[in-house]
Amino acid sequence: MSKIAVITDSTAQFPNPSFQGKDLVRIIPLDIVINDSIIKEGTGVKTADLPLSPSNERKTKLLVPSPAEIAEQFVVLLKKFNELLVITNSANLSAFYQNSIEAVKLIQGETTIQVVNSQTIATGLGMIVQAATEIISTGASLTEADRHVRQLIPHIYTLFCTPCMKYLYNIDILEYSQAVIGEMLNLHPIFTLEEGYPQAICKVRNFRHAQDYFQEFIEEYDDLIHISLLKGINTQGIDNRILKLFVQENFPDTPFSEHRINPFLGAIFGPKTLGLIIFERPYSLSG
Structure with missing residues (x-):
């Protein structure tokens, strides 16, 4: 049976911290720009550190890895997993979906990587990821898991x-x-x-x-x-x-x-x- 990982990003929040297939989830870190300084994920940045109203245009924003950077992480993950199901936050809220699509093209991974635009974020994204890992844990293929999550998105x-x-x-x-x-x-x-x-x-x-x-x-x-x-x-x-x-x-x-x-x-x-x-x-x- 093919081993499938479910990839998502730092905006995901999980309603159930312990769910079936949690060990299959990998999170690609995002960074935050505050006052022209790049704050790396894992450095202790808190929501309270963000200004209520940025003083100048485009001062505070989410920083998404480039297609090349995402591609590097995909290559590393494919050494452990046979296939990847990438579920991103809404393509209209960040560049993570589009950059992931470009990353797949860079490594010619169309046959082993599926990228899904969740059209949501936070716990909405988390619930879709949980649903994906649960069906994969029961033996679903990459195609079946991809179809399943796409059916859930409109709900x-x-x-x-x-x-x-x-x-x-x-x-x-x-x-x-x-x-x-x-x-x-x-x-x-x-x-x-x-x-x-x-x-x-x-x-x-x-x-x-x-x-x-x-x-x-x-x-x-x-x-x-x-x-x-x-x-x-x-x-x-x-x-x-x-x-x-x-x-x-x-x-x-x-x-x-x-x-x-x-x-x-x-x-x-x-x-x-x-x-x-x-x-x-x-x-x-x-x-």
Whole structure:
């Protein structure tokens, strides 16, 4: 049986820290640029180290390895594993997906490496990675695992609320002038990821109102596999108990997890971010 590794990136967060096939997961590290200094993963950078509002244009951002650097890591991994399933954060949030595609071409690894754009991030990405390792652990081939995760992707729903709008300029979601004015007015826009691209769906006055919107959003679904709440720094007004009680009453069989956003997610949306990611049960998995 072919030995398959599941590769992802530092933005992934796992709702279940111990899951079937965890030993198959390898994470390609990402770095963060703060005030023109490159902070390497593993050097102790925290979400709180990120500025709430970068002082100048494009000062704080995620730094993705080049195609050549990723290719080098693929070559090393292929000495231990026969095949690689690479699952990246949304291609609209960082260059990791595109750089991984280019890396595969550099080493002519099209027959042994599959690259999947998860169209999500954080716990959404983590849940897809977990699903991949679980099916691989049961004996699925690379093609079968690739097909399985692609079928799950449309059932991951992602919301983010952030007043840190200069970060959204860094990923080409807003013009710089829009970001500056939005921060001056202390706007709290809520974005959903539509096929991985951030789309603004509404504005709220504060994080408490964002949590109310999150609850209304959850109410639209009937059968959920997992619900996760992500909190950044200084998210005042959030009482996790209210949302957790709502989930317990309306989705008693659905796990609910709470997470602090990691600095890599913070470098994309800003450290003062509130997020909701839900995983709907696909029809093929029902019953």
